[in-house]
Amino acid sequence: MRTLAAAVVLVSLSVPLSAVEAPETLDGRWIVLVETENGERRESSIEFTRSGDAVRAVYRSSSDERIVIENARYAEGKLTFSVTRTIDGNEREISFRGEATGKDRIAGIASIGDRKVATVVMERQARPVAKGNPVGKWNVRALAPDGGRTYESVLEVSVKGDRLAGTVTGERGRLDIKSIARKGEGLLIKFDLPLEDQTVPIEIAIRFDGADRLVGRWSVPDSEFSGEWTAARVAAPAAKKEPAKPAVKPAAVAGQWRSSTVLDDGRELRFTIELRRGDDGRLAGRIVMEEYTIDLKDVRLEGDKLSYVIEREQDGETSRIEVAGTIAGKKIAGRWRSQDGSQGEWSGRKVIIADL
Secondary structure (H helix, E strand, O other): OHHHHHHHOOOOOOOOOOOOOOOOOOEEEEEEEEEEOOOOEEEEEEEEEEEOOEEEEEEEOOOOOEEEEEEEEEEOOEEEEEEEEEEOOEEEEEEEEEEEEEOOEEEEEEEEOOEEEEEEEEEEOOOOOOOOOOOEEEEEEEEOOOOOOEEEEEEEEEEEOOEEEEEEEEOOEEEEEEEEEEEOOEEEEEEEEEOOOOEEEEEEEEEEOOOOEEEEEEEOOOOOOEEEEEEEEOOOOOOOOOOOOOOOOHHHHOEEEEEEEEOOOOOEEEEEEEEEEOOOOOEEEEEEOOOOEEEEEEEEEEOOEEEEEEEEEEOOEEEEEEEEEEEEOOEEEEEEEEOOOOEEEEEEEEOOHHHO
């Protein structure tokens, strides 16, 4: 009976259809709820791929049994197909016919001959919109049309100018992709596959199943050749961490730094920064120029970054300049920015005994 339940779960059912919105396409995954005549209930899933009136379906039971259905037909809200299964040692053809009872629902019966064996309801599983980034390397598995063989390859997608480009590397070597185009929620990939005496065009219609997985089908245009196609993103190697720069000690910063900057009017301003360590270990200092000196405020040393604030009162107003620089040995360079929006670059060099 379990075999029978698994078979009849693949249904299309007969229910009167009156003024309901039928699905335009069955493409996607559906949850299947089946109840046999003896009251046994099961849940499984089926995924449809449609081409014209022909519908290909792959059914997966709750125990992960996989059954391919090639003879399904769907038109005007009606779905029919049949499968041959071995039940109690005998081969039986189970027929399915059903009609849409809503945009995302199909219901009806499955039968063997004239005998009804189950009532089945199929409900479309909502598919989250998964907009992913295809750029990168992907490990690909493509099934042969009969599902009997798996072909493995590597897909690499990159950006060239304003378009996507890439290659496929497999048994036939490295092949350039002709085009990669966005199509709805997914992608359409086209390339030519060289065989012994001909070149066969291949199209792959895929969609994102999460950020790092692609699912879909490959096909040969204007033919019945097609198969399942999946790809998993290859994780990028961990970025090599740059060794942390050793922190500059306050004692190495204390002293005089002869510095200069260029003002907005093009004049070069020369000054000396004098830094010292206070009794509490913190840095303090001042800027010395020919006409005056200015005490520094909020002097900070974080790693190799030095920053401080200059405040000066003139004509009853206080102007504020924020200064930051990076120390590299006996040199320092950085930028300053005033509260009126003007800014510029500055640099300096530490004074050593030979300079005095």
